[in-house]
Amino acid sequence: ITQYVLGRQLIRIESTVPLSREHRNAVLAAEGQLMGLGIVEQAETTVTVRCSVAPEDFNLPTLLGRLSRTEAMLRSEAVTALIEGDVEAATRLSDRSEQVEKLFYLFLRLVFATYRNPRLNSAVGLETGFPLIGYRSVAQDIVLMSDAAVEIATLVGETDGTAPDEATASKLRTRDEALDSAARATRTA
Numbered sequence: 001i002t003q004y005v006l007g008r009q010l011i012r013i014e015s016t017v018p019l020s021r022e023h024r025n026a027v028l029a030a031e032g033q034l035m036g037l038g039i040v041e042q043a044e045t046t047v048t049v050r051c052s053v054a055p056e057d058f059n060l061p062t063l064l065g066r067l068s069r070t071e072a073m074l075r076s077e078a079v080t081a082l083i084e085g086d087v088e089a090a091t092r093l094s095d096r097s098e099q100v101e102k103l104f105y106l107f108l109r110l111v112f113a114t115y116r117n118p119r120l121n122s123a124v125g126l127e128t129g130f131p132l133i134g135y136r137s138v139a140q141d142i143v144l145m146s147d148a149a150v151e152i153a154t155l156v157g158e159t160d161g162t163a164p165d166e167a168t169a170s171k172l173r174t175r176d177e178a179l180d181s182a183a184r185a186t187r188t189a
Contacts, residue, residue, distance in 0.1 A: 004034050004051060005105055007113045013047045023047075033098070035106045053106065055113045059125035060135055063110065067103045067139060068187055070096060071146045072180060078152040079176045085163030090156035093149065100146040107139050138186055145183070 003011045013019070013027060027047050031037050036053035074096045081090040111132050114120045121128060164172070 001030055001034065001105065004030070004037060005108045005112060007109055007116070009051055010040075011049045011051070013049075015045045018044045019047065033102060033105070035102055051109075053109065055110050055117075055120050056123040058106070058110055060107070060110055060114070061125050063103065063107055064135060064139060064142075064187065067100065067107060067142050068183065070100050070103060071142045071149070072183065074100065074146055075149040075152075075179070076176065078149040078156075079172055081156045082152055083163060083169040083172055085156065085159070085161040087157055087161040090153035093153045097146055097150050100143060104139055104143050108136070111136050111139075141186070142183075145179070 013023070015023070024042075024047065027039065027049065031039060031049065034051070036051050037049055038052070039047060040050045041048040074093055077089060077096075078093055080086070081093070110124055114124050114126070115132055126132075163169070
């Protein structure tokens, strides 16, 4: 994952002994977790993966918006599941959480690539590299909010779907709306 984020096109995993099933499964898990990553060669002691994602393929502001919208939907559905005591809806949220993580790793890859090569600024939708640190901070906060949404969804399962009383539900809705407003203001800034 680190090599992906750092922008490596080819990543070779090597061992002096045959790779175990756990190692191969970890590579397969990373392949599913990272956008544009695919295994191109396997041998007993090596696995080579290639990343087909190029910085020019994405626009950082657009990607940040997508990441943010995905998190907002995840959080909104988690709060709704909590308010309604809907265990099934809360359980379905894990797939969207994985999507946030996949987008975040892609985002980091593009930020690091642009940082290393400032000529990519316009290719990724920036006038200068100055906003890179801010973008990265906002993206990290979005991931943390996504993690909180997953924790909310977990609470639904732990309470066996017991819905909160109306006063508590109202406070939860108000806090969710306030968080949406704060997140929009942060993205705009």
